[in-house]
Amino acid sequence: MEGGEDPSTPNTSLRKSSSSLLTSNAVEAFSNPSREEDDEEALKWAAIERLPTYNRLKKGLLTTSRGGIHEIDIEKNLGFQEKRALVERLVRTAEEDNEKFLLKLRRRLDRVGIEHPTIEVRFEHLNIEAEVQVGSRALPTLFNFILDIAEGFLNLLHILPSRKQHLSILEDASGIIKPSRMTLLLGPPSSGKTTLLLAMAGKLDPNLKFSGRVTYNGHEMDEFVPQRTATYISEHDLHLGEMTVRETLAFAARCQGVGHRYYMLEELSRREKAANVKPDPDLDVFMKAIATEGQQSSVITDYVIK
Known part of the structure; x- marks a missing residue:
């Protein structure tokens, strides 16, 4: 002490x-x-980064139900349950997480300087005309149908002059539809709204007389396939009663294909590898899945339903 x-x-x-x-x-x-x-x-x-670009686009790191991460072949091993779980992790609550998810997609592209493809549609001096029957002859009856065929044959032989009246549907219409901007087309009935939309989608009736220009990013309609770029959806929906909502969406996704997504992802993968950037695993698997062709069910279907 x-x-x-x-x-x-x-x-x-x-x-x-x-x-x-x-x-x-x-x-x-x-x-x-x-x-x-x-x-x-x-x-x-x-290990995935060391693969060639073609093989790298088919591989990803997927989070399992137990929280672990393992390498998968997206084309072969990404099943129905895995796709649903992937969408659930990315968009847990649609009202809150969908915007965050889209911003994550945008940030991934912006980080390596890739701009998302955009389309500017221009129509200049459009004139669309038609030759139509008037009065009772314009009614869609069986008698008028047979009479139209007979008159058309006689007109072709120059035996009977045409009795159809000239109708101007659109006259000198011009405008621009900017990319990433929702555009509302308004007008009174029979003012040519549907005809204008059909003209821009490349689905105009060949019997109509058409003049003017419609361009997509400066390209004329004969330089590409407009139906692969724009779609006109009619007011009359045709439903297949034998198919569920999921089957209908999956069928639509397969019909549309992957489009430009594969080539954009290919360039994205190259730039990220050069910049030594590691993307979010779930986001990477999602983008590779929507860019993979030939799948029986697409992850896009689960995302749309979500």
Whole structure:
């Protein structure tokens, strides 16, 4: 007890030191698995990055139901349950998470300087005319149908002059539809709204007389297939009663194909590899899945339903 020393001090210090060591070991023990998982994920991604671009677009890192991450072949191993779980993780609540998900897609493209393809539609000096029957002859009856065929044959032989009246549907119409902007077309009945939309979609009736220009990003309609770029949806919906909503959406997705998404993803993958950028695994699998052709069911179907 000399010098006023407390005999319990060394033991207390030893206990504190031991307690601190145990706490440190415990924290390290709990944190190690997380670091190991991150290291394992980094190794798996590095292995995917070493693949050629064609093969790299078919591989991804998918989070399992238990929280682990494993490498999958998107074309072969991404099943129905995996697609549904993937969409659920990306868009848990549609009203809150859909905008966040779309912003994540946009940020991934912006990070490597890829601009999303846009289309500007211009129509200049459109004139659309038709030759029509008037009065009771314009009614869609069986008698008028037979009479129209007979008159058309006689007109072709120049035996009977045509009794049809000239009708101007659109006259010198011009305008621009800007990309990424919703446009509302208004007008009174029979003012030519449907005819204008059909002309811009490349589905105009060949019997109509058409003059003027319709361009997509400066390209004339004969330079590409407009039906692969624009779609006119009629007011009359045709439903197949034998198909469910999911089957109808899946069928529509297969008919539309992947379009430009594959080539855009190909360039995105090259730039990210050059910049040493590692994307979000779930987002990467989603983008690769929607750019993969030949799938019986597309992840787009689950996203639209969600």
